[in-house]
Amino acid sequence: MKLAGVQAARYFAKPEPERMGLLIFGADAMRVALRRQEVIAALIGPEGEAEMRLTRIPAADLRKDGAALLDAVKAVGFFPGPRVAFVEDATDTLAPTIKAAVDDWRPGDAQIIVTAGSLTAKSALRKIFEPHSNAYAIGIYDDPPSREEIEDTLKKAGLHQIGAEAMTDLMALAKALDPGDFRQTVEKIALYKFNDPTPLAPADVVACTPATIEAEVDDVLNIVAEGRAGELGPMMRRIEGQGVQPVALAIAALRHFRGLHFAASDPGGPGAGLQRMRPPVFGPRRDRMQRQAQAWGMFRLEDALKLLIETDLTLRSASRAPQMAVMERALIRLAMMARR
Numbered sequence: 116m117k118l119a120g121v122q123a124a125r126y127f128a129k130p131e132p133e134r135m136g137l138l139i140f141g142a143d144a145m146r147v148a149l150r151r152q153e154v155i156a157a158l159i160g161p162e163g164e165a166e167m168r169l170t171r172i173p174a175a176d177l178r179k180d181g182a183a184l185l186d187a188v189k190a191v192g193f194f195p196g197p198r199v200a201f202v203e204d205a206t207d208t209l210a211p212t213i214k215a216a217v218d219d220w221r222p223g224d225a226q227i228i229v230t231a232g233s234l235t236a237k238s239a240l241r242k243i244f245e246p247h248s249n250a251y252a253i254g255i256y257d258d259p260p261s262r263e264e265i266e267d268t269l270k271k272a273g274l275h276q277i278g279a280e281a282m283t284d285l286m287a288l289a290k291a292l293d294p295g296d297f298r299q300t301v302e303k304i305a306l307y308k309f310n311d312p313t314p315l316a317p318a319d320v321v322a323c324t325p326a327t328i329e330a331e332v333d334d335v336l337n338i339v340a341e342g343r344a345g346e347l348g349p350m351m352r353r354i355e356g357q358g359v360q361p362v363a364l365a366i367a368a369l370r371h372f373r374g375l376h377f378a379a380s381d382p383g384g385p386g387a388g389l390q391r392m393r394p395p396v397f398g399p400r401r402d403r404m405q406r407q408a409q410a411w412g413m414f415r416l417e418d419a420l421k422l423l424i425e426t427d428l429t430l431r432s433a434s435r436a437p438q439m440a441v442m443e444r445a446l447i448r449l450a451m452m453a454r455r
Contacts, residue, residue, distance in 0.1 A: 116252070117245050123253045124264050127153045132197040134251065135220045136227030138244040140234045141255030145295045150255055151201070151230050158197050158226065166194035170225065174204045177212060184216045188224045198225035205231045210239035217243055217250070260289050260297075268298060272305040276314040284320045284398060287390070300324060317398030332359060333400075336371045339446045340407040342453030351443050361438040365427045368446070372423060376416040378408040385409055411453065419449055 187200035381388030
């Protein structure tokens with residue numbers, strides 16, 4: 116039987132121990148592994164592996180010993196409780212071996228859980244599990260997690276008080292990060308909020324989100340976008356002393372102003388545009404970029420992008436002009452444009 120969407124997510128969180136087995140397949144090995152860990156933990160509990168109620172069988176080992184799976188399914192454990200025989204990274208070549216164990220399965224035997232990579236609709240493994248009346252097959256795809264899945268991840272991390280704006284930011288973050296990275300970020304947020312009874316706020320999400328560019332470079336770009344030309348010189352000396360290269364600064368400036376242009380040109384306004392940006396922009400930084408986009412406007416931002424592209428081409432050309440001086444001159448011009 117096939118499961119998908121909300122039904123699949125609910126089954127992973129609360130699997131049925133009386134089922135014969137489960138096939139989890141998908142192109143993203145990390146997503147498959149996370150779901151496999153979740154369902155096995157829910158079946159055998161936190162002490163299941165220590166109590167030897169989990170038997171791991173790599174696909175390579177099963178090819179060498181075809182009876183290993185059936186032996187694990189029929190084995191009687193030393194400790195009471197549900198048992199799992201887990202076959203990792205199976206392929207269709209193992210379908211006859213797995214089918215033999217499935218056909219010989221009886222109530223009370225260990226549940227058979229199989230993980231695999233991407234499988235076609237005609238896959239031999241899928242044909243074992245999908246038509247079976249007492250088994251499930253679940254495909255894991257690259258679709259972003261649903262709100263229900265995100266809320267479940269937050270609850271497992273001990274986060275229950277979530278502000279509406281923070282939830283919006285977390286949903287955007289879940290779409291931008293790999294599942295493993297998102298879970299690590301949520302765990303980091305949970306540690307950050309340990310013993311803090313106040314609801315999670317956008318600033319908390321920002322504090323724990325993986326940084327995309329150096330904070331000092333971000334400060335320079337904000338100075339430029341807000342027209343604070345008098346503050347630019349000291350900041351330029353600071354990032355130059357830290358080894359930031361002019362080309363890297365040009366790339367960061369282009370990224371920032373393209374984001375502002377994307378926001379300013381959105382029919383729904385800068386706020387709506389920033390919500391659609393990838394990677395997402397969070398909390399105070401989002402509010403700041405929204406103000407910058409509104410102050411510049413779409414047409415002046417187009418002029419700013421032209422200047423930055425010309426500067427980038429100059430930096431990559433055979434020009435003998437000092438590169439940091441060229442970049443600083445362009446940023447000063449942009450800061451002056453912002454004040455008009």
